[in-house]
Amino acid sequence: MKLEELRPLVGVGRQLYVETYGCQMNVSDSEILVSIMQDEGYRYTENIAEADVILVNTCSIRDNAEQRIWGRLNEFRRYKKARKNLVVGVVGCMAERLREELLNDGVVDIVAGPDAYRDMPRLVAMAIGGSHGVNVELSQEETYGDIRPVRLDKNGVNAFISIMRGCNNFCAYCVVPYTRGRERSRDPYTIVREAKELFEAGYRDVTLLGQNVNSYSWKPEDGGEVDFPDLVAMVADVSPLLRVRFATSHPKDLSDKLIDVMASLPNVCRAVHLPAQSGSNRMLTAMNRKYTREWYLGRLAAIRRKMPDCAISTDLIAGFCGETEEDHAQTLLLMREVGYDSAYMFKYSQRPGTQAARHMEDDIPEDVKTARLNEIIELQNELSLASNRRDMGKCFEVLVEGASRRSCKQLCGRTSQNKMVVFDAADGIKAGDYIVVKITDCTLATLFGEIVK
Template sequence: MSSLFHKDKPRYFRSVKPVYNESLPKVYIETYGCQMNSSDSEVVASIMQANGYSITENLNEADIILINTCSIRDNAEVRIWGRLENLHIEKKKRPSLLVGVIGCMAERLKEKLIERDNFVDLVVGPDAYRELPQLVRAAEGGQKGINVLLSREETYAEISPIRLDKNGVSAFVSIMRGCNNMCSYCVVPYTRGAERSRDPHTIVREVEELFANGYREVTLLGQNVNSYGWENKEESVNFAELLEMVARVNPSLRVRYSTSNPKDISDEVLYTMAMYENICNSIHLPVQSGSTRMLELMNRGYSREYYMSRIESIRNILPDCSITTDIIAGFCSETEEDHQQTLSLMEWLKCDYAFMYKYSERPNTKAARHYKDDVPETVKSQRLAEIISLQGKISLASKKKDIGKSFEVLVEGVSKRSTEFLYGRTSQNNVVVFPKENLKIGDYVYVEITGCTSSTLIANVVAE
C-alpha cells in the first residue's frame, strides 16, 4: 500500500463519499468535540481510504478503531477515558484489534496513553495524520504507532476529505489550523499548534467539488477565521476576500463560517456578507464574559465596550444578522459583580443562542500556571444556572419575534419526532420544522413561521 501523500508530491484527489470494500481492512472513526474534529476525521478517512483501507460505520467489524479526541474541557477527556476502558475490554476479546487515540487528547496526554500497557496501539496528534497508514503498519508489527509532533506548515490543503455526514447537504471545510491567540484558559494552542492558513485555491476547489456532488451549504472552519491570511509571491488573500471567492462558486450554495474572535472581525467581512445573499446572516461571536476585568485575565484582547461596538457594527451593516455567543461562568477570581456584568451584557446583546459552560481548568495553560481556580464549584453551578435561565428567556423571545415572518430554508433532514415533517435552517441559522409535502433533502423552500419553542421554529410551507 504505497502512500498517495508523499511530501514532495502533494496530490489533490476527488473522493467525496467513503467507498466500502469487504476485502480491505476496515477503519472505524469515532469523533468527539468540535466541528474542527469532525473535519479532521474526514481528512483521516480520506488518507486511510487512499492507502488501502475501507471506512466502516460498524464498530464490530472494524480492524482499526480511531478515537478522535477533544481536550477543551475536563469532562470531554473523562468521557474519552471511559470509552477507552470499554474498548480495552473489546481488545481482550479481539487481540488483533488496533485502537488509536488521535487529535487533541493524543497531543496533550501522550505519555499517559502510552504508559497504559496494551491500552492503545496508536497515539497520533492533529498534524501527523499523513503518517497514519505507516503508523498502523508499525502497530500491526507489535510496535506503538506514535507521532504527536506539531507542524508550522501542515494544513492538509490538497487532501479532499471523505464526507462522513449523513445528509449530503451541509459540509465543513477547514480553512486554517492552529491558533495564536493564547487565551489564558484555552489548551488549543498547545494541542493544535501555531496558526497557519490554507491555500485559498484548494479551498475553492474543495467547495466546487462539494457543490458538484450535491452539497448546498459549506461552513468555513478555523479557530479564528477572521485572522485567516495566505500569501505567496504573486498574491495575498485575507478572510473577507476568501469569503467572496467561496460565495462566488455558485449563488445556490450557502456559505457560513465559524469561529470569529471579536478583536479580529472587520467591517470588510461584514460588508462582504452584505454583498452576497448566499453568505448566511449568522455570526458566532464568543464573548466569554461581560466583565472587562475578566476579559483581561482571559487574555481575550478586547474589552466589554469593544465587544459591544463590534455588535453595533454588525447590526448597522447586517440588520437581519443573528448573533450567537459563548459564555464561561466562574473563571478565576470572578466576583458577583463580574457575574452581574455578564448578565447585563446578555440582556443588552439578546443573542439567539449561547453555548454556556462552567470554567474547567486545563493543565499547562496560563490560567493553570498563574491563576487560582478559586470560585467554589457550587458558586460556578449557581452562576451557570442563572446564565442558562436568562438565555432561555432571551432565546424564546427572539424566536417569538419570527412568528408571522417568512424565510427561505435549506432542507437538511427528517424531523426526529415525525417522519411527516422535515427540518432545515434559515440564513440566520435557526432550526425550522415544517410539513414534508413533496419536498426532498437539499431543496430550498419558503416557509412562514407559525409557532416556536426556545430552540426551534415551527412553520408551514408557502409559495415564494
C-alpha cells in the same frame, strides 16, 4: 504505472472505525483522516464490532470531555480481548497532551497529534507489527490542503471546510494553541475547489472552519494577500445557491471589510458566532481576550447596522479565576443588552499547561460556578425563546435538510440565521431544496411553520 501504485497498501482487507469528540474542527479532521486511510486501502465502517482499527479523535477543551474519552477507552478493553489483532489509536488534542498516560494505559496502540494524520498508515503498520505508533510532532505548515475529505455526514446538504489550523491567541484558559500549534492558512484555491466539488455533489451549505477564521491570511510567494473577507467572497462566488457560513470569529479581528462583504452577498449567511466569554472587562483582561466589552458591543452594532436580520450567538464561561459576583452580573447584563439568539455556556475548567493553570488560582468553588452557569442558562433560554417569538408570522427562506426527528411526515431545514424549522412534508420537496416557510409556532430551540412556496 507509478512506483507508489506497485507498493502494497497496508490497509487492504482492513476496516476502519472512527469515533469523534469535540468541536466541528474535529469532525472535519476525522473526514481528512478517513480520506488518508482509504487511500491506503482501508474501508470505513460505522460498525465498531467489525473494525480492525479503531481511532478516537479526541478533545481536551474541558476536563469532562477527557474523562468521557478515558471511560470509552476502558470500554475498548473488551473489544481488544475479543479480537487479538485489533488496533486502537487516540488522535487529536488529547493525544498531543497526554501521550505518556495514553501509552501506559494498556489499550492504546497509537498516539497521533492533529498534524500527524498523513503518518497514520505507518503508525498503524507499526502497531500491527507489535510496537507503539507515536507521532505528536506539531507542524508550522501542515494544512491538509490537498486532501479531499471523505464526507461522514448523513444529510448530503451541510459540510465543513477546514480553512486554517492552530491558533496564536493564547487565551488564558485555552489549551488549543498547545495542542494544535501555531496558526496556518490553507491555499484558497484548494478551498474553492473543495467548495465547488461539494456543490456539484449536491451540498448547499458549507461552513468555513478555523479556530479564528478572521485571521485567515494567504500570502503567495509572488506577492499579494487573500484575507478572510476575500476568501468568503471567493467561496460565495461558487454559486448563489451555495450558502456560506464560518466559525469561529474572534471579536478583536472582526473587520469592517468582512461585514461589508457579508452584507453585499445574500448567500453568506446572516449568522455570526462571536464568543464573548465574559461581560466584565476585568475578566476579559484576565482571560487575555484582547478586547473590551465596549469594543465587542461596537462590533455587534456594526454588524447590525449593515445586517439588521443577522443572528448573533456566543460562548460564555462561568466562574473563571477571580470572577466576582459583580463580574458575573456584567455577563448577565451583556447577554440582555445583546439579546443573543443562542449560546454555548460552560463552567470554567482548568486545563494543565495554560496561562491560567500556571499563573492563576482556580478559586471559584464548584457550587458557585454551577449556580452562575445555571443563571446564565436560564437567561439564555429566555432570550432564545424571545428571539424565536420575534420570528412568528415572518417568512424565511429555508434550506431543506431532511426528515424531522419527531415525525417522518415532517421535514426540517435551516434559515440563513441558523435556526432549525420544522414543517409538514409536501410532494416533491427534498433535502437540498430551498423553500419559503411562514413561522407559526416555536419553542426555544425550534421554529415551526408552513410552506408558502
